[in-house]
Structures are given as structure tokens and as C-alpha cells.
Amino acid sequence: MKKIEGKYKFAFILLILYIILMAIIFGPIILRGKTKMYLLIGSTAKWKFENNEWEDIESNETDLYAFKNFDVYIDQKKFGNYQVAFSQSKWYLFQNNKTPVNYRGDFLGVRSNSDYQVAQFERVDLDESDNVYLEKVFKNHGFDKIERYQEGYKVLFDLDGDKKDETIYVVSNMFPSSFAPATIFNFVFVVDNEKIEMVYEMTDAFTNLYNQCKIRLQYLIDVDNNNHYEIILNCGYYSTMGSCTSMYEKQGKKYVQIKACHAN
16 A cells, blocks of 8 residues: 555656646746737837737727827836827827826837836947957958948847846948948847847948938837847938838847838
8 A cells, every 4th residue: 555655646746747847848938828018119110919929010900009008118218107099100198087198209108918127228339349349240241340330339238137238239330421331231239248149230232321221229128027138129211211110039049030120
């Protein structure tokens, strides 16, 4: 009897360990599959995350956001929770009693059934200490030296929750006002433990200048609250030609685009 009881106990322990293992492996996948999130990014993007996939909110899906309550961020800072409405390429905010709310700045609206984080960050000018990374990136893209750029900055932020800041670099020579480069470019890359991880890269002939857009870092959002931040980039075309927004996520050792850019 004792041997039989021992076998049952052993089998029960194995079952418990199996359940725990399956929860660790498949639990996050199941929870992520149930996550629903809606992102309203400036006037350029309306996204939804449903059925474990990012998609555009289509023009006939206004019920997903019109006069729904969203957490609103202005210039990366939490502004409040308001009802939103979209008209003539602008978001309007209302209190729940339909009283309008004024704001000024870069708009982000978030509605989700799970926790998330929106980062606040500062852009820092580049200096000579950054040249070691710029030289590597430019050389890898066929330049024999650091090319002159119209705009360059970096952002120091802990993207992966390891308590150490990574450095995000944004460098572009698009739409130059005082020089005419032979090659135009946009580079966004992350330096993590002195290793360069490309996020976005574009080079083209100067003659195609007005077919391309100028990249900028728009938001850092931890969409599923796992301490790993997704990178949202905005790319603006010349003058009034509009812009488009895309999102990148680190998968393994490289950054992958998880939401494509569509010009508006």
C-alpha cells in the first residue's frame, strides 16, 4: 500500500510540475491573445491589437474610438482620461459630460484591457563620443567617413528592464537646407552593451529626396507591460505630403517591424 501511495504522490507531483511548466510556456501567449489595445497616434495612425495581431483601424470602424474613453498623453506625459473624437485630421477631447478639453502638443491615445507603460524621454545632442558608433553604421552602409547630417540626437532609456540604459540613435540628412549630399539616409539604431542593433535604415540617391521621408523617434511604449519597450517611429514627407508611423519590437537579438508604415 505504501508503494502505491508513493507512486500516486510522485505522479501528482509530476502533474503539478507539468501544469506549472505549461503555464510558464503558454500562459503569456494565452494572455497576450486575449489582450485588446487601441492606439491613436497623432493624426497619422489608428491601430488595434486584436487576436494577437496589430492592424490598422479601418475607416468604417469608428465605433472603436469615437466618443470612447482613452488615456491621453500629450508630449509623452499623461494628460488624463477623456472621450475622443476625430475630425479634419485632428483629435478632440471631451470630459464625460461632453465638455470640450483644450490641449496643445503631440497626441497619443491608448485604450487597453491590460497594463501598459508609456515612457517619457529626452533627446540629447550628439557629441564626439558618439562617433565610434556613427562610423561603424556609416561604414556598414558604404560611406567611407561620417556623412554630414541635418539632424542627429540620442535617447538614453532602459528598453529591456535590465536596469541599464540603452542608447537610441536617430540620424538623418533628409531635406537639407544648406548642402546637397550625394546620398540621403535615415538611421535609427540601438547601442546595447556597445553592440549596435539596427532598427530602421534607409539610403537613396539625392535625386529621390522627395520620394522619401525624414525619420524621428515618436514614442516608446511597453504595450504588454513586460518591461520591454516597443519603438514607435514617425517618418515625415516633405512639406504637406503627410507622414507615416511604424512600430518595432526586439525579438531575440534584433529589432523587427511589427506594424508597418502607411502614409497619410
